[in-house]
Amino acid sequence: MEIFSVWAKRKSHRTASIPASQKGLYRQKQCCPGVSRNSYLQVFILALICILFLIVLSMFNLPIPAVNVPNPSDTRAGRRASGVTLLIWWPPFGNRNPLPDCASRYGIQGCNVTSDRRAYAHADAVIIHNRELMNNWNGLPQMQRPPSQKWIWMNFESPSHSGWLDGLDGIFNLTMSYRVDSDIFLPYGYLQRHRRYGLRVDNKALLRRKRGLVAWVVSNWGEQQDRVRFYWRLRRYIHVDVYGHQARQLLNNSVVQTVSSYKFYLAFENSIHTDYITEKLWRNALVSGTVPVVLGPPRENYELFLPADAFIHVDDFKGPRALAAYLLHLARNPTQYRRYLAWRGDYSVHVTSFWSEHYCSACQSVQQSQNQNKTIKHLAFWFQS
Ligand SMILES: *[C@@H]1O[C@H](CO)[C@@H](O)[C@H](O)[C@H]1NC(C)=O
Numbered sequence: 001m002e003i004f005s006v007w008a009k010r011k012s013h014r015t016a017s018i019p020a021s022q023k024g025l026y027r028q029k030q031c032c033p034g035v036s037r038n039s040y041l042q043v044f045i046l047a048l049i050c051i052l053f054l055i056v057l058s059m060f061n062l063p064i065p066a067v068n069v070p071n072p073s074d075t076r077a078g079r080r081a082s083g084v085t086l087l088i089w090w091p092p093f094g095n096r097n098p099l100p101d102c103a104s105r106y107g108i109q110g111c112n113v114t115s116d117r118r119a120y121a122h123a124d125a126v127i128i129h130n131r132e133l134m135n136n137w138n139g140l141p142q143m144q145r146p147p148s149q150k151w152i153w154m155n156f157e158s159p160s161h162s163g164w165l166d167g168l169d170g171i172f173n174l175t176m177s178y179r180v181d182s183d184i185f186l187p188y189g190y191l192q193r194h195r196r197y198g199l200r201v202d203n204k205a206l207l208r209r210k211r212g213l214v215a216w217v218v219s220n221w222g223e224q225q226d227r228v229r230f231y232w233r234l235r236r237y238i239h240v241d242v243y244g245h246q247a248r249q250l251l252n253n254s255v256v257q258t259v260s261s262y263k264f265y266l267a268f269e270n271s272i273h274t275d276y277i278t279e280k281l282w283r284n285a286l287v288s289g290t291v292p293v294v295l296g297p298p299r300e301n302y303e304l305f306l307p308a309d310a311f312i313h314v315d316d317f318k319g320p321r322a323l324a325a326y327l328l329h330l331a332r333n334p335t336q337y338r339r340y341l342a343w344r345g346d347y348s349v350h351v352t353s354f355w356s357e358h359y360c361s362a363c364q365s366v367q368q369s370q371n372q373n374k375t376i377k378h379l380a381f382w383f384q385s
């Protein structure tokens with residue numbers, strides 16, 4: 001019986017090396033190849049085993065990419081994870097937070113994360129953040145690249161906000177982004193299975209706090225954005241409280257505190273791209289304990305990250321009017337509304353922390369791909385696809 005990743009096809013033109021701790025994600029199962037026809041009984045028993053196996057597997061097929069899970073492949077062939085120096089070429093967006101100690105924070109040994117450019121000559125990898133590169137094309141390291149050093153292209157913005165990427169072919173060795181088919185993949189958030197299965201969560205209590213109907217927090221407002229156009233049409237049929245953008249003030253300056261008293265949250269992405277699902281879903285909606293109404297990539301894409309009944313997708317409806325009618329219906333029917341909270345009994349939400357988790361994930365990937373050579377030949381073509 002073989003297990004294959006849903007992503008195998010999409011990745012087939014690249015030899016991505018997702019950190020092994022994440023390889024267990026997105027698994028799908030292929031049942032019952034080569035069943036022998038010797039006896040019906042044998043076939044029957046095999047089928048039964050397969051079905052049981054499927055049931056067990058189906059309990060595990062949600063993404064749980066925890067970087068802090070000890071990694072079995074580290075000890076492959078008895079080799080200890082060797083020391084890796086990771087140079088952060090530019091602080092992303094000028095971020096000056098202290099660099100992480102990956103061992104104490106995530107249990108990843110052997111990482112030296114530094115922003116001291118004097119470490120260039122012996123750095124195993126250099127992380128180059130796309131935003132600063134956009135603004136400074138001559139800013140790449142000018143010194144000769146040591147033969148085994150890897151340059152990592154890091155970007156968590158969508159293609160719509162990533163500038164001109166066409167000049168970047170043949171420069172980098174690894175990609176790092178929110179895209180599942182990146183060499184180093186890190187989503188904005190993910191679900192983690194509770195240690196105890198089927199934890200009882202008091203969704204009734206959660207619901208009692210919810211006096212508001214629909215909330216939306218938006219900072220970057222553009223009339224040409226799909227989400228803004230959708231909002232203007234939606235608000236004809238249902239009341240939406242808008243925060244930010246010269247609108248309401250957040251309660252206590254906190255998105256989570258504000259949104260938690262609403263039933264629904266508009267988790268509308270600023271642009272629509274494969275796998276581009278951001279903190280608008282993970283933190284604003286899910287950590288707040290509300291039901292997300294998503295506008296972004298298609299439903300199937302969301303379902304790689306979340307159970308199908310954990311969110312409402314705007315594409316599920318003919319238009320804003322039908323969506324509004326459904327939300328009003330759920331608001332009046334607490335039992336049906338609570339179905340959208342049921343997954344909380346099995347999972348909790350993890351929001352990835354910029355940039356510590358990113359650096360430590362990168363370090364772990366570099367440890368695992370030492371001695372491999374690779375060049376990203378078609379960066380723009382891939383990222384914009
Ligand atoms: C990490 O690298 C920096 C820069 O090369 C160096 O100064 C520092 O001593 C290293 N730290 C460890 C723990 O190896």
Ligand SMILES: *[C@@H]1O[C@H](CO)[C@@H](O)[C@H](O)[C@H]1NC(C)=O
Pocket residue numbers: 147148371372373
């Ligand atoms: C990768 O490149 C280095 C330096 O050129 C070389 O020593 C090494 O053998 C190459 N490794 C593979 C797996 O091709």
Ligand SMILES: *[C@@H]1O[C@H](CO)[C@@H](O)[C@H](O)[C@H]1NC(C)=O
Pocket residue numbers: 252257
């Ligand atoms: C504001 O936030 C702080 C810290 O999270 C909390 O202790 C306090 O109770 C909050 N105030 C209100 C009015 O919610």
Ligand SMILES: *[C@@H]1O[C@H](CO)[C@@H](O)[C@H](O)[C@H]1NC(C)=O
Pocket residue numbers: 147148149150151170171172173372373374375376
């Ligand atoms: C990284 O990419 C560069 C540019 O194509 C290439 O010359 C170098 O051999 C690659 N290094 C590794 C370790 O793959």
